[in-house]
Amino acid sequence: GPKVLQIPSHQIIDMGQMVTLNCDPVSNHLYFYWYKQILGQQMEFLVNFYNGKVMEKSKLFKDQFSVERPDGSYFTLKIQPTALEDSAVYFCASSLAGRDEQYFGPGTRLTVL
Amino acid sequence: GDSVTQTEGQVTVSESKSLIINCTYSATSIGYPNLFWYVRYPGEGLQLLLKVITAGQKGSSRGFEATYNKEATSFHLQKASVQESDSAVYYCALSADLPGTGSNRLTFGKGTKFSLIP
Numbered sequence: 001g002p003k004v005l006q007i008p009s010h011q012i013i014d015m016g017q018m019v020t021l022n023c024d025p026v027s028n029h030l031y032f033y034w035y036k037q038i039l040g041q042q043m044e045f046l047v048n049f050y051n052g053k054v055m056e057k058s059k060l061f062k063d064q065f066s067v068e069r070p071d072g073s074y075f076t077l078k079i080q081p082t083a084l085e086d087s088a089v090y091f092c093a094s095s096l097a098g099r100d101e102q103y104f105g106p107g108t109r110l111t112v113l
Numbered sequence: 114g115d116s117v118t119q120t121e122g123q124v125t126v127s128e129s130k131s132l133i134i135n136c137t138y139s140a141t142s143i144g145y146p147n148l149f150w151y152v153r154y155p156g157e158g159l160q161l162l163l164k165v166i167t168a169g170q171k172g173s174s175r176g177f178e179a180t181y182n183k184e185a186t187s188f189h190l191q192k193a194s195v196q197e198s199d200s201a202v203y204y205c206a207l208s209a210d211l212p213g214t215g216s217n218r219l220t221f222g223k224g225t226k227f228s229l230i231p
Contacts, residue, residue: 001160033218033219041223042222042224056218099147101164103160104158
């Protein structure tokens with residue numbers, strides 16, 4: 001089936017540094033999502049993105065977070081600066097239309113030291 | 114806000130026996146959310162197992178079934194006869210469409226790990 005790729009699979013950085021998580025969504029999909037899962041907790045919605053704009057974001061989507069997808073390339077989540085509580089697995093998802101099935105990537109494990 | 118509660122931790126069942134994973138939900142943002150079961154097989158990404166968008170309807174896939182019960186606000190996952198290939202982590206989820214945008218967010222339970230009794 002359709003695949004969503006995420007790069008890298010694991011990232012370790014020092015607190016205060018910037019990090020960019022990359023997502024390669026399904027090629028014809030138009031809606032993009034980020035979810036966050038802290039160890040032992042459920043996956044939680046961060047943000048969704050369509051037509052170059054954030055459609056909805058949760059309280060977890062702090063001011064230090066930003067998303068973009070310049071010219072149909074990777075859909076990215078940038079955190080600047082990072083904090084210890086940002087350590088989690090971040091999952092990207094995409095869907096063709098807003099109400100369609102969301103296809104998930106394998107996740108990027110972010111460790112902030 | 115919205116929430117999903119499912120059978121916690123791990124469930125083990127003997128091969129060919131039945132499996133049930135409980136799921137209840139609370140949807141404060143929308144009256145009748147769409148309901149989903151997602152599954153993550155070992156070494157793979159999260160994938161949709163089944164979904165139901167109409168209260169009272171049943172969804173089925175790969176031998177699994179779940180019925181959208183709006184009175185009980187439940188969406189339990191069942192399979193009559195499990196096998197090794199069903200070993201995975203199962204997640205119950207709901208979606209709340211954001212009116213006017215066509216976009217939706219998923220709210221997940223914590224996941225239930227299923228494995229066969231060795």
